Amino acid sequence: MTDIGEAGRSLRSGRTTSREFTEASLAAAAALDGDLAAFVVLDPDGALEAADAADEAIAAGRDLGPLMGVPVAIKDIVDVAGLPTRCGSSAYPATPAATDATLVRRLRRGGAVIVGKTTTHELACGVYSPPVSNPWDLDRIPGGSSGGSGAAVAAGIVPMAVGSDTGGSIRIPASLCGTVGLKATYGRVSRAGVAALAWSLDHLGPLTSTVEGAAASLEVLAGPDPLDPSASSRPVPQYSSGLDRGVEGLRIGVLSGPPLDPVQPDVAETFAASADLLGRQGAAMVGVEVPELEHGLAAEFGIVAPEAGAYHRDLVRSRPDRIDPGIRTLLVAGLTLAPEHYFKALQARRAIADALRRVFIRNRLDALVTPTLPATAAPKDADDLWFGDSAEPVTLAYVRTTGPFNLSGLPALSVPAGFDRNGLPIGLQVAAAPFDEEMVLRVGACFEAAAGIRARRPPTNSSGAAGARVERGDPAPTG
């Protein structure tokens, strides 16, 4: 499957049809999903009907937007009318959702073709997403909780899949699977019709094969929504229009210190090379530290536990035996801890958000870069990641670099940056000021182009795919 930009150009020029794209997507899912388990349900009839409608619109000269006629997939915590929302849990009923989530309505209105729903880690609360496999190494995790979305895009089954992100659940699978992943500012994409993990930290966004695809997707997904009081009423810019502006004259912070200690050596090398590459494109790279981020994990889980416990309280009481023991422990903690701990975590969240704001303003930063994650994809059976002689639980290691941008609500993008010595993808994270998604996309697009990111695809992929992939096999990008 080609990327969104190329798909749009091909459809509008008449070189291909949405039906052909959709049939290719469904065929790729049929061929690959036995290995990947990226999908929990496919909807071939609904997809082909939508594809034919898109083809009719194109033939009639109507343009519904950048996703018109493009096959997409939806994480299985988002309501799609006619399909069940199981949230990766046997405790959730298989009855179909009656209505679409707001973001699904936006996609349909924009002519997108929904081919199916992707596997999520149970209750969107984890980074393993079993039984999904990473297309780069089937014995390794795809990340999570939007693991099915990451695997589906990386394998070229669809050029865009929707994910959710409470502590990194878009950016973690994006980094581990070698795709682009965009968590926009809190409130930029409506959460109405989406199962919550933690209301005040939950974000929705796209995983895509290119930065251009992420920009196009956000144009469709973003916007105000009376059904979600947290949804911003700010106008939605045309994100795709500024992607070629480069980084000349920008000031970009390069984070060191907490929460980046420790990181795997190949990740450190790739991050340093990535920052150097942005500098050579004309940006002023400014070293910064945010010591307050040392407390990010305590604040993150201090909020997730009580909010998730409250959201799932009926499930915990009525069917606790249907919940994974580790998740059940978190939910029970959320229901039993004294409120003071929750409010303290919320205060800490505000302190961390203020610290990030001060670093941006003091240093006159336009953007901030970090490694998306301190490590590449863990083996499926690993409890810990190893950094030299020290072990760290897989979940904590991944969330410590992504979670700060959930706490602050800032937009954050993961873009492929290179590979480790085992050929596993490494991501670069780009963050910016609130609602400045144009900046993270602009920096990401410049980096993507300069790093020579092209069509290196994972071993498990759709034949004939042309989605963008990092071509190099060594740890560092060139430019």
Place this chain on the structure above:
Amino acid sequence: MRELGLDHEVFDAAATHADLAERIAQSESLDALLSESGGLDPTAFDPSWPTGDTE
């Protein structure tokens, strides 16, 4: 736990207490961060920054 309706046989009281102790310790670790800003209003989070903010 029973008072909270958490009386299913899968609940392990000892394991729950151990987990809570760990979470409370994590919460207490935040005191260092909040010692200089403990008066922050924790409610109504808004990701926007003040207009014309110079710190």
